[in-house]
Structure formats: C-alpha cells, structure tokens
Amino acid sequence: MPRYLLAVNFESGVVDTPMEEWKPEEITAHLDYYKALNEELVESGELVRTEVLAGPDLAKIVTSDGTAPVVTDGPFQEFKEWLAGYQIVDVDSEARAIEIAARVSAVPGPGGRPTQQPIQVRQVMDEAPSDVAEMEGYLQTAGGRR
Amino acid sequence: MAGADLPPTVEDLLRDLAPQVLGVLGRRFGDFDAAEDAVQEALLAAATRWPADGIPEQPRGWLIQTAARRLIDHRRSEQSRRDRESRAAVLEPPSPDVPEQDDTLIVLFMCSHPTLTRASAIALTLRAVGGLTTAEIASAFLVGEATMAQRISRAKQTIKSSGVPFGMPTPEEQATRVRSVLHVLYLIFNEGYASSSGPELHRVELSEEAIRLARMVHRVLPDNPEIMGLLALMLLIDARRPARTTASGDLVPLTEQDRSLWDGTLIADGLGVLDQAMSKGAVGEYQIQAAIAALHDQAATAEDTDWPQILALYGLLDRMTGNPVVTLNRAVATAMVHGPAAGLSVLDTVDERLAGHHRLDSVRAHLLEMAGDTEAAFAMYRAAANRATSLPERRYLARQAARLKTSVHETPSRVDVRG
Numbered sequence A: 001m002p003r004y005l006l007a008v009n010f011e012s013g014v015v016d017t018p019m020e021e022w023k024p025e026e027i028t029a030h031l032d033y034y035k036a037l038n039e040e041l042v043e044s045g046e047l048v049r050t051e052v053l054a055g056p057d058l059a060k061i062v063t064s065d066g067t068a069p070v071v072t073d074g075p076f077q078e079f080k081e082w083l084a085g086y087q088i089v090d091v092d093s094e095a096r097a098i099e100i101a102a103r104v105s106a107v108p109g110p111g112g113r114p115t116q117q118p119i120q121v122r123q124v125m126d127e128a129p130s131d132v133a134e135m136e137g138y139l140q141t142a143g144g145r146r
Numbered sequence B: 001m002a003g004a005d006l007p008p009t010v011e012d013l014l015r016d017l018a019p020q021v022l023g024v025l026g027r028r029f030g031d032f033d034a035a036e037d038a039v040q041e042a043l044l045a046a047a048t049r050w051p052a053d054g055i056p057e058q059p060r061g062w063l064i065q066t067a068a069r070r071l072i073d074h075r076r077s078e079q080s081r082r083d084r085e086s087r088a089a090v091l092e093p094p095s096p097d098v099p100e101q102d103d104t105l106i107v108l109f110m111c112s113h114p115t116l117t118r119a120s121a122i123a124l125t126l127r128a129v130g131g132l133t134t135a136e137i138a139s140a141f142l143v144g145e146a147t148m149a150q151r152i153s154r155a156k157q158t159i160k161s162s163g164v165p166f167g168m169p170t171p172e173e174q175a176t177r178v179r180s181v182l183h184v185l186y187l188i189f190n191e192g193y194a195s196s197s198g199p200e201l202h203r204v205e206l207s208e209e210a211i212r213l214a215r216m217v218h219r220v221l222p223d224n225p226e227i228m229g230l231l232a233l234m235l236l237i238d239a240r241r242p243a244r245t246t247a248s249g250d251l252v253p254l255t256e257q258d259r260s261l262w263d264g265t266l267i268a269d270g271l272g273v274l275d276q277a278m279s280k281g282a283v284g285e286y287q288i289q290a291a292i293a294a295l296h297d298q299a300a301t302a303e304d305t306d307w308p309q310i311l312a313l314y315g316l317l318d319r320m321t322g323n324p325v326v327t328l329n330r331a332v333a334t335a336m337v338h339g340p341a342a343g344l345s346v347l348d349t350v351d352e353r354l355a356g357h358h359r360l361d362s363v364r365a366h367l368l369e370m371a372g373d374t375e376a377a378f379a380m381y382r383a384a385a386n387r388a389t390s391l392p393e394r395r396y397l398a399r400q401a402a403r404l405k406t407s408v409h410e411t412p413s414r415v416d417v418r419g
Helices: A024-043 A094-105 A132-141 B008-029 B032-053 B059-078 B080-090 B100-111 B118-129 B134-140 B145-162 B171-193 B198-220 B225-238 B264-278 B285-298 B307-321 B324-338 B340-348 B358-370 B374-387 B391-408
Strands: A003-009 A047-052 A061-063 A070-072 A083-090 A119-123
Touching: A003 A094, A024 A047, A024 A083, A024 A094, A024 B145, A083 A094, A094 A119, A132 B285, A132 B324, A132 B358, B008 B032, B008 B059, B008 B100, B008 B118, B008 B198, B032 B059, B032 B118, B032 B145, B100 B118, B100 B171, B100 B198, B118 B134, B118 B145, B118 B171, B118 B198, B134 B145, B171 B198, B171 B225, B198 B225, B225 B264, B225 B285, B264 B285, B285 B307, B307 B324, B324 B340, B324 B358, B340 B358, B358 B374, B358 B391, B374 B391
Parallel strands: none
Antiparallel strands: A003 A083, A003 A119, A047 A083, A061 A070
16 A cells, blocks of 8 residues: 655744744644544554654754765754654555645644645655556566666 | 464464354354454464464364453453353354354455455454464554554454444345455455565565465355456466566566576466366456466567467456556557557557556657657656656666667756665
8 A cells, every 4th residue: 555754844834923932722732633633543554653853953964975974063954944744654545645634734823723834745665566457567568678 | 473483284274274263253252353352362372382282183173262262251351240151152162053164254254344444454354364463464564563453453343333244245245245355365465466575575475375365265165266367366476476576676577587487386376277267257357367467477488478369358358447557558468469659559548547657658668669769768768767656666767768868868867766
C-alpha cells in the first residue's frame, strides 16, 4: 500500500500571531486536536511514524567535499521554509492521504479558527512496481538497451 | 511463526492447523475476536512445547483444547459466573459436525470480508489463516508492531460490529466471497513480489506465504478454476524470482534475465495447475494472466517469446477487465507483433485515463525509441523517471534517459539517480 509523508513547515497559514501570543486554552485546543488526530490514526493502523522537529535555531548545515566537513549554524532559509514536523501514513490511496492532510491543515489556532497551514503530501518511494500486472508490464517493456 | 528456530515440521503443521482450530473455536463460541487471540496463544504454547516434548498424537485436538482453555480463562476473568457451563461445553472432544475444510474456508471468508479495508484484510488473513505473529506481519509491511496490532484488532472489531455470523456464506454469496479471498491472496503476493534480494528478504516470504495459502484454498475448493488460475500465476511468476533482481536490487527486464536461473520445478508445477484450470472451461482474469506468464516461462530465449499468442491473451484480458494498465501491456505486445507505430496508437486510447501515470510515459518512451524517435523517447523517459513511484523503476528510467541524452544534445537531466 502506498505510504505518504505529510510534512508541515513553519509556514503559518492564515494565522499571523505567533503561538507565544495565543491564549493558553487556544494552545491546549491546538495540541489536543493533533493528539486526537494521531490517536485516531494509530487506532486505524494508518500512522507509521510522526515527529515534531526542534526549531531551526538548533539546526546545523553540513557540507563536505569528502575531506573536511563544513558545519555552519544556519538558518539560512527563511524561518517559515523550515520543516516543522511530519507524519508518515500507510493508506489505501492518495485520496485518503489528502483527507488526512486536510485534517492536519484544519488544526485550530487563535479563536478556534483553522490555521490552514499548507501540508505537503509526498508519496514515499516503493521498492517495486505496485502489483503483478504493473510489474509484468514493466519487465516486458524494460527490454531496451541499458 | 512464534519461534524463529522451530523445526520445519512443527512450524508447517502449526500453520496448517491454525485456521482449522480457529474455525472450530469460532463456531463453538461465536466470538471470532476472542477465538483468534486464543488460537494465537495456543500456537505460541505449541511452538514452545512441541519441539521439546514431541508433537502430541492429536495435534489438532491439543490446539483446540489449549485454545479453548485460554478463551475460557479470559472469559472467566471477565465474567466468572458463566464459567461452569462453558467449561463443560469446551472439554468435550472436538465436535465432528463440520468438515475440517469448511472451518478453514469460513475463517478465510471472515478475514477477507468485504467490510474490511484492504490493509486490514491482508493483516488479518496473515495472522488468522497464515498463523504469522503480529511482529512478523509488521516487519513484512515495514510498519511498527503497534501499528499492525491496531490494524488487526480494528479488523476484528469491524467484523464484530458488522454482525457477520461465523459460518459459511450462502451458496449464492460464495462465488463473490471466494473472489474476495483470492484478491487478498493476490495482494499478499504483490507485496512479496516487490523485492527479492538484500535487506528486504522478509518480503519475499510473503510471496511464499501467498503461495502456501493459495495451495490451502485449492485443497479446500479443489474444483474452482479461479483458484487454480491464481495459484498457477503465482507459481509461474515466482519461478523467475532468482533472475529478476541484480545483487544491488535492480530489476532485470525479461529480455536480459538469465533464464537458466528460473526455477524449473515451480514452472512445471505452475503449468500443471494451469492445465487443470484451463480444462474447467471457465476462463477468468487470473487464468489469463497465468497463461501469459506461462508463455514467457516457456520461451527458451527472449527471441523465442510467442508474442502473437501473448497479444491475443492481453486482448482478452483487456476486454474482460477494462484495466488501463492491462492496455499498456497490450500496447507493448502489439508493438512486438505489429511494430512500434501500432503499439503507440494503442497507447493513445488510454491517454486520458492514465494521464500523469509514469507507466504510460515509460511505455511510450520505450515504443518511441523502438520507432527511432530518440528525442521524444528521451523526453518521455525523463518525464516517467520524475513521476515513478518505485526506486528500481526510477533508477532504470533515469539510466535510459541518460543513455539517450548524449545523442539528443539536451540540457542535463534533472533526474536524480541516487535513489
């Protein structure tokens, strides 16, 4: 079955107020929403993994020419372009992944209003064509010179 | 199975008995969920004790009694007052009122019940019919054990709340329900088919498991041609597994496979089952797919492949299923028989339905290259590589694009071949 990464950046959606300025109960409602959603996905057996990442202040950028690595403290991207967290879901179809992403994006912000944060839906690569018909077709086609 | 180092005889025996034992318990207690848990516990107990104490004289009876006791114990802790009468019922010898085959069948039907999602049906079938542990199933599907445990428990809840009675479907329902069973086995085989070398070795066992379960279904419904078709298909395709991947995990196209590596025993076995299926007259989807696989398996070299016959079969399959992926395969066969231009016009018929699907671009690239249109082939290979959803395909397509690039003088490809 296809697996999808649902990734969210620090992109704030329609909410401009940083979380530090929300009311405590709004923060609680926001976190409870995520918690309930994740529990539901665990319950349905669809959640493979979910992580929230530490902020870009702690990020390091590493480059290397194969000899001496260069480590810099970033961040060089705009704050909102950094990955904030992700879920990997194992679902029946892309439609189901999109449905879950929509739920994530509708997480309540200040005043209970959905934040509408953009969620990237990215398919995780499989190890092989998805079924026998596709695989047989692929192996028949892939007869060209290599 | 429970213990990784079980003697094969014990393991085979336990896994053959698993659905029969579950069938007996399910009928007796009417509670599929609890019965399934109890059977798992009994299998674990047997896996621990039999290798040391020897296999009991009545292994099936031993498992039924052990599982029944577990179930009773669990019930007792929940509702002790009903204990007395149920214990009396349980300790009687197994009732012979239903043939063993039917118990296996009923369990198969339950596990592939139409109310279940694909993922749930697969997981439940592997556990309840296959006798695999949750941990084994989880590792085969690359998910955590907790996720898989939830999937299985949810599947059992779905069955419970849908009120499906534990019993044989009516004769009118049976044909449909058999098709659901076969579809689940086909999906399990697909999962295992994914890879055959390196770190994903555990997934190969899923193909073997699917074949074992298909043989089991064939034993209990020996005259069903669709089951024979599916079993034959699995055997004929699995026979090529040793030649299908390189050491680095790349897929090897049929034309380049070392045919001496194909498993002759599996091919002979598959051809035998296919003959049996064909003699039944009724021709279904799986038989046709198996017949196509058989034609490839029987060609001594790629050049000897009977493409006209394969084309005829794809034509039949295409009309029967209306599946656009089958049309893609028919386009390839058409090109092999009537030339690339004819193949390309078959592709045009699925442009709309498969828009954006990498396989459409990939087949078109291949046929364009056959037709000598290198520039268009290059563009198509590149488009296909960017949309591929499996690593071996993307690597293959990226290499094809890279190979053609030099002759096209294009800007460098953005395709990432590292994957």
